[in-house]
Amino acid sequence: MRKQIGEVILDVNNISLSFGGVKALTDISFNVREHEVRAIIGPNGAGKSSMLNCINGVYTPQHGSITFRGQTFDHMDSHQVAVMGIGRTFQNLALFKGMSVIDNIMTGRNLRIKSNILMQALRIGPAQREEEKHREFVEHIIDFLEIQAYRKTPVGQLPYGLQKRVDLGRALAMEPQVLLLDEPMAGMNVEEKQDMCRFVLDVNEEFGTTVVLIEHDMGVVMDISDRVVVLDYGKKIGDGTPDEVRNNPDVISAYLGTSH
Amino acid sequence: MAFFLETLLGGLMAGMLYSLVALGFVLIYKASGVFNFAQGAMVLFAALAMARFSEWIPLWTGIANPVLTTFMAFVVAAVIMFVVAWLIERLALRHLVNQEGTTLLMATLGISYFLDGIGQAIFGSDIYKIDIGMPKEPILILEQMFEGGILINKEDLYAALIAAVLVTMLSVFFQRTATGRALRAVADDHQAAQSIGIALNRIWVIVWSVAGVVALVAGMIWGSKLGVQFSLTTVALRALPVVILGGLTSVPGAIIGGLIIGVGEKLSEVFLGPYVGGGIEIWFAYVLALLFLLVRPQGLFGEKIIDRV
Numbered sequence: 001m002r003k004q005i006g007e008v009i010l011d012v013n014n015i016s017l018s019f020g021g022v023k024a025l026t027d028i029s030f031n032v033r034e035h036e037v038r039a040i041i042g043p044n045g046a047g048k049s050s051m052l053n054c055i056n057g058v059y060t061p062q063h064g065s066i067t068f069r070g071q072t073f074d075h076m077d078s079h080q081v082a083v084m085g086i087g088r089t090f091q092n093l094a095l096f097k098g099m100s101v102i103d104n105i106m107t108g109r110n111l112r113i114k115s116n117i118l119m120q121a122l123r124i125g126p127a128q129r130e131e132e133k134h135r136e137f138v139e140h141i142i143d144f145l146e147i148q149a150y151r152k153t154p155v156g157q158l159p160y161g162l163q164k165r166v167d168l169g170r171a172l173a174m175e176p177q178v179l180l181l182d183e184p185m186a187g188m189n190v191e192e193k194q195d196m197c198r199f200v201l202d203v204n205e206e207f208g209t210t211v212v213l214i215e216h217d218m219g220v221v222m223d224i225s226d227r228v229v230v231l232d233y234g235k236k237i238g239d240g241t242p243d244e245v246r247n248n249p250d251v252i253s254a255y256l257g258t259s260h
Numbered sequence: 261m262a263f264f265l266e267t268l269l270g271g272l273m274a275g276m277l278y279s280l281v282a283l284g285f286v287l288i289y290k291a292s293g294v295f296n297f298a299q300g301a302m303v304l305f306a307a308l309a310m311a312r313f314s315e316w317i318p319l320w321t322g323i324a325n326p327v328l329t330t331f332m333a334f335v336v337a338a339v340i341m342f343v344v345a346w347l348i349e350r351l352a353l354r355h356l357v358n359q360e361g362t363t364l365l366m367a368t369l370g371i372s373y374f375l376d377g378i379g380q381a382i383f384g385s386d387i388y389k390i391d392i393g394m395p396k397e398p399i400l401i402l403e404q405m406f407e408g409g410i411l412i413n414k415e416d417l418y419a420a421l422i423a424a425v426l427v428t429m430l431s432v433f434f435q436r437t438a439t440g441r442a443l444r445a446v447a448d449d450h451q452a453a454q455s456i457g458i459a460l461n462r463i464w465v466i467v468w469s470v471a472g473v474v475a476l477v478a479g480m481i482w483g484s485k486l487g488v489q490f491s492l493t494t495v496a497l498r499a500l501p502v503v504i505l506g507g508l509t510s511v512p513g514a515i516i517g518g519l520i521i522g523v524g525e526k527l528s529e530v531f532l533g534p535y536v537g538g539g540i541e542i543w544f545a546y547v548l549a550l551l552f553l554l555v556r557p558q559g560l561f562g563e564k565i566i567d568r569v
Contacts, residue, residue, distance in 0.1 A: 082457025094452035120437035
């Protein structure tokens with residue numbers, strides 16, 4: 001059965017961002033509805049990652065605002081974003097390379113650990129039980145992502161495709177309401193892409209997590225997205241269902257070039 | 261044989277103290293990827309605070325019990341180190357999130373000069389003493405096994421024990437607690453750590469406070485041996501070869517590196533010294549570190565990221 005798409009949960013209003021003279025984003029607006037898979041696509045340098053970094057609080061846009069669950073912000077704060085329930089993965093893997101797969105994913109539970117440092121250090125009852133409880137949750141994620149065999153391996157030693165899964169696992173450990181995925185399939189072969197698509201769809205359908213996804217491979221995106229925003233040179237050139245976008249002449253010319 | 265063991269034990273105990281100072285470097289490096297140049301200044305600052313407050317507290321409060329006043333001075337000094345950590349985060353590090361390692365290194369260089377200056381401005385620049393009631397007399401052990409037994413300096417023994425306890429506690433804290441995990445996460449990647457809701461500011465205050473307390477204990481022990489004076493800052497320089505040997509990112513590395521250097525110094529001084537006219541103790545550690553840099557730059561246990569220093 002198809003999931004129910006809900007109300008608007010994240011609303012981006014007239015965001016403009018520039019670095020010195022370079023305009024990365026110009027007057028971008030779009031919204032994301034609860035439980036949907038929303039893709040942001042565009043050629044290289046279109047401003048997709050910049051858009052995500054604005055939502056995530058890494059960049060501060062010069063103009064515009066972002067509304068999340070009814071609260072409006074001029075700019076987001078990285079830490080606050082995590083507290084509000086927005087998780088993310090990174091385009092160029094940003095894992096904790098020296099730590100094991102389990103420890104990496106456990107860091108995602110950080111916000112939910114309530115016992116204080118002293119209790120943790122002494123391993124007093126409640127802290128110990130809490131650790132075990134979170135550990136159990138992390139094991140579920142590891143099973144879900146099919147990386148059981150690597151749980152004790154330092155992440156730096158894993159192949160790229162598996163590192164991408166760990167990155168996703170760490171974000172999932174936060175139990176986010178909205179998951180921002182920055183090119184989760186970049187650099188993968190067809191098989192790995194299919195696996196990753198399946199994980200993203202499963203997360204979306206089983207946990208109802210809203211997914212905002214960046215990708216420049218049109219094929220992948222059209223299959224799994226409910227709605228698509230298309231950016232080109234920092235401007236929005238299309239917004240709608242995959243079919244609408246596919247037939248949009250601006251989008252076609254941005255991807256294929258126009259004849260002059 | 262007895263003489264060899266005596267030298268070996270002396271070296272191990274001295275090495276434990278090197279480990280303690282080295283640990284200060286490792287803690288901050290692990291948690292923020294910064295080589296903290298100010299570690300030596302923190303040792304001096306903490307020792308000065310403790311020495312002066314153990315003088316002042318009896319004057320101000322009239323409490324005469326030396327154990328109690330020393331303990332109070334330690335607590336006050338620890339609180340001061342916490343405030344220092346908080347100020348460092350507030351005034352310097354907070355503004356440098358996601359900057360290059362070199363930028364942060366330069367910041368700690370500045371902090372180092374600042375702490376040296378303000379420490380002596382507040383607490384004075386004479387030689388002060390810290391008396392934590394450590395026994396000075398040596399003891400003899402294993403008298404049945406060897407003729408004449410083995411002579412051990414009790415003060416060194418206690419100092420080594422204190423250092424060992426602290427080192428153990430810190431290793432457990434780092435490896436086994438959620439906060440320790442968060443600290444390691446921050447060291448690996450600021451941005452990723454933020455994205456999962458680890459508060460960088462809080463982590464930095466914690467780690468600089470812990471490093472401050474480590475500096476305090478190191479300053480207290482070295483201060484009670486040598487007197488609290490400006491030359492304490494060079495104690496940190498003695499720990500530099502230790503972190504190169506053990507690896508900047510490894511807590512066990514700091515411990516083992518310290519022991520190797522301590523033992524190596526003493527043994528080489530005693531057994532090689534006569535052939536080259538003595539003084540090996542002073543340069544042995546640095547030469548060993550140099551060799552390690554040529555052969556294994558990441559140290560015995562470090563990850564290969566030492567090139568960022």
